[in-house]
Amino acid sequence: MTPLQSIKGFKDILPGESELWQSIEEQAKTVFAAFGFREIRLPMLEKTELFARSIGEATDIVEKEMYTFQDRGGDLLTMRPEATAGIVRAYLQHKLYAQEPVHKFFTIGPMFRRERPQKGRYRQFSQINAEIFGVASPYADAQLILVLVHLMNGLGVTDAKPHINSLGCPACRPAFRTALQDFLADAGDQLCSDCLRRRETNPLRVLDCKVPGCKEATQNAPALSDYLCAECRTHFATVRQALDDRGVAYTIDDRLVRGLDYYIRTTFEIQTGALGAQNAIAGGGRYDGLARALGGPDIPATGFAIGLDRLAEIVGSIRRPDLPRPTLYIAALGEDARPMAFQCLSQLNLSGITAEMAYEDKSLKSQMKRANKLGAAHVLIIGEQEMQQGKATLRDMATKEQVTIPTDDLAAHLIERFHNTGG
């Protein structure tokens, strides 16, 4: 009996909020255009194998969060849990590397993970992704961070600082991992149950644990920065220098560990205190090995993802976009006036002027109230008596001034009037 509800963790974005999303997306597109990123649009469904191979078999995402099913032909498919894998797949499939050495993409769209929903975390959530392919230079990493900072500033999000780290590379990370595991083996009984598990599966994550006991136990843990190889060290130094030169403020967080297996060297996050437990509104890093791991050539790449739902929540709390207001509301009195009202309305709409009318027979007072509620700048009153004399009344809602205008070429007259006054 109760009406059907949406799926848990899937939410509707209603008018009023959709305008906010539009304005954020427009702002992002403007920034991307300036920095030379071009849009790529991808399927939301991919073969399961793609995510298993890119994100990592042992990650939570792949192990228990993906929406995976067999289609009617028996293919194992997955609703994308993140965008990077699909972008790399498309990049390799169309051999874009053979056409141009450098590609910069952005994409905006929904991702799917079956987690328990909470503030800032949904089962369908949207991301804004940006990726740079074919550039091994640390300047690509720095540019991505700059794009993020610039976009946040443009949106008025001031409580958002980049945290950066270097995770090392296949040459130096294994040594650190071993050293860390040795250290954690000694600190055994002080760790929480989750960390005891992480110690085996993903020891770097222990450094990121919020449990006070674990923080204490890992206080003197080996630092990743001490284990970086010369190349990684230089790379990270250049990223920092580039940001310093640009005056971009950041925090070095050598415990910033990211969950996806493919990250190497530079990783970063934009963090905020405005979202409860979900403090990251954007995250990213370098993933040079991924193209090769997916069967392509050895192409360096780096990118980020912004949590659009989270960003919209923050931006919405600091400013609301103006809602659309009609330039004109047409009040028609009597059945005879309505055809003329609709005729006029249609011509205004077709010429691009936002206008509304009273479709039903209502009192003038009621129609005026509605015009006021909609925020109409003007009301055209088409009354029975005046109409017979070839006249109508145009009221300016702000000044209350009214003028009589002829009904001959009514729409043309109004179109000219509103186009001249800027609508």
Added chain:
RNA sequence: GUGGGUGUAGCUCAGUUGGCAGAGCAUCAGGUUGUGGCCCUGAGGGUCGUGGGUUCAAGUCCCAUCACUCACCCCA
């Protein structure tokens, strides 16, 4: 997957030791002939999440269940 909180009008929420279902906002209609915002009056709108139980009597107490929500986990 684990734990806490909350479910009463479209929205935000009151509802006393169990005793007739409420307010504000919103919607609609009026407040002398065809003119908005403020103000005033009125109207509509509820199986009190759902199902059991206790009781003369349950929105209120008990049990179950569902939904939402926050947190853990994980991540954007």
